[in-house]
Amino acid sequence: MSDLVTRVLRDDELRAANTLFRASLHVPPVKDEEWVTTHRGYQPERTLGVFDEALIGTAKSTDALLRVPGGADVPLAAVTGVGVRADRTRRGVLTSLMRAQFADFAERGIVAAALHASEGVIYGRFGYGVGTLMRSYKVRRLAARLRSDLPTSGEIELLDIDAALNRLPGSYAGLPLRPGMMSRPQHWWYAVERGLRASEEPVVTAVHHGPDGIDGFVVYRVVRTPGSDGTLKVDDLHYGTPEAFAGLWRFLLGVDLVDEIQVGYGPVTEPVELLFTDPRMCTVTEVEDDTWVRLVDVEAALLARERAAGPLVIEVDDPFLPHNAGRYLITPDEVSRTERDAQLRMGADTLAMAYLGAWLPSSLAATGRIRVSDPGAVAVADDLFGARSTPWCGTFF
Ligand SMILES: CC(=O)SCCNC(=O)CCNC(=O)[C@H](O)C(C)(C)COP(=O)(O)OP(=O)(O)OC[C@H]1O[C@@H](n2cnc3c(N)ncnc32)[C@H](O)[C@@H]1OP(=O)(O)O
Numbered sequence: 001m002s003d004l005v006t007r008v009l010r011d012d013e014l015r016a017a018n019t020l021f022r023a024s025l026h027v028p029p030v031k032d033e034e035w036v037t038t039h040r041g042y043q044p045e046r047t048l049g050v051f052d053e054a055l056i057g058t059a060k061s062t063d064a065l066l067r068v069p070g071g072a073d074v075p076l077a078a079v080t081g082v083g084v085r086a087d088r089t090r091r092g093v094l095t096s097l098m099r100a101q102f103a104d105f106a107e108r109g110i111v112a113a114a115l116h117a118s119e120g121v122i123y124g125r126f127g128y129g130v131g132t133l134m135r136s137y138k139v140r141r142l143a144a145r146l147r148s149d150l151p152t153s154g155e156i157e158l159l160d161i162d163a164a165l166n167r168l169p170g171s172y173a174g175l176p177l178r179p180g181m182m183s184r185p186q187h188w189w190y191a192v193e194r195g196l197r198a199s200e201e202p203v204v205t206a207v208h209h210g211p212d213g214i215d216g217f218v219v220y221r222v223v224r225t226p227g228s229d230g231t232l233k234v235d236d237l238h239y240g241t242p243e244a245f246a247g248l249w250r251f252l253l254g255v256d257l258v259d260e261i262q263v264g265y266g267p268v269t270e271p272v273e274l275l276f277t278d279p280r281m282c283t284v285t286e287v288e289d290d291t292w293v294r295l296v297d298v299e300a301a302l303l304a305r306e307r308a309a310g311p312l313v314i315e316v317d318d319p320f321l322p323h324n325a326g327r328y329l330i331t332p333d334e335v336s337r338t339e340r341d342a343q344l345r346m347g348a349d350t351l352a353m354a355y356l357g358a359w360l361p362s363s364l365a366a367t368g369r370i371r372v373s374d375p376g377a378v379a380v381a382d383d384l385f386g387a388r389s390t391p392w393c394g395t396f397f
Helices: 011-024 032-040 093-107 161-173 186-198 242-253 298-304 348-355 361-366 376-385
Strands: 005-008 047-051 055-067 073-084 112-115 133-140 155-159 203-210 213-223 230-239 258-266 282-289 292-295 312-317 326-330 335-337 344-347 370-372
Touching (some): 005 093, 011 055, 011 073, 055 112, 055 186, 073 093, 155 161, 161 186, 161 213, 344 376, 370 376
Parallel strands (some): 230 258, 312 344
Antiparallel strands (some): 133 258, 155 203
């Protein structure tokens, strides 16, 4: 593999990278007329390519911010567009891309990286772990009744695509974020634009106006098949107040010619079923991994999140990013390197699974992912990393 070259791609090489990525997912290339909007989704200088005689592998990222427990934001690289030419897989091309990406992230002070994995076996070896979770659910639109004690204030307004692209970025930026959520950089909205404009079904955006402006929105499509009522598919749903939560659902339940509402990407701990007089109107169809998170700078990551318990000494193994390897003393006041004996030992991937609160350390210990030298430390770690709600990213990239 020594004759491989891995480097940042020039702007005029991005289309080939996009075509390669799509081919690796068995998806046709974008059409000429779609390339203009697709291209705008690429942040300059953030796409890597691996070459032998030709381009054989690619990965890209977008700079953003990650909300961590306690409310701080850390620099995030949102990684996507990973693909290797089918006749060049299993020769270390992805490994080379990951090494080059992490070197760049570390140099630029990125604290964490995140991605949506196409398969569960790929990214653990590079120190990524399941850091947020998501659930899919469906609601019986014709039978569901909202509880009478829900708030009723606020107004719904429909926006066309141009107005939505104009107003949603600012609206999203003003909403409170859960741990695991991220800022949405302009390049992300550019990438969304192509999907909105290329959709076969009309895409509808409804915003909820509260007393201080837009405090929630939903983006959806209605899919109708001959002989049956439609299915309303929610692509994006965010809100900042109970009024907006109830108001958006009141609106969705009122959309005509719809039998079922499907939400494919929601938070695990979002009490939608409690909006209805009969909670069984909502059926959870799937709970699965959302983002895989990689702590590029373990010390900075631990410092940034809330630490309401401790002291705790953990040892982190990180063969892929050795600067992270070693022992850390974590207390409510500080995070520092230490020579003290470790109470818990874990890989960087496992720490990433606990970091945002997706998995309790006791669960990680029970499944052998955390090696325990001091059994009393497991409860301390649960108090330290345990979350009030299951982290969720809520932005697909
Ligand atoms: C964030 C995103 O964009 S997710 C989309 C990822 N892309 C895809 O799924 C498209 C289709 N797949 C591909 O393009 C490629 O197979 C990739 C990118 C998944 C892997 O690329 P490769 O160059 O084959 O990976 P590489 O050779 O560096 O593999 C490193 C190790 O991971 C293993 N590995 C990599 N991919 C897989 C896989 N899909 N299944 C099982 N093992 C895998 C390799 O066997 C190797 O193991 P080893 O070190 O024990 O020998």
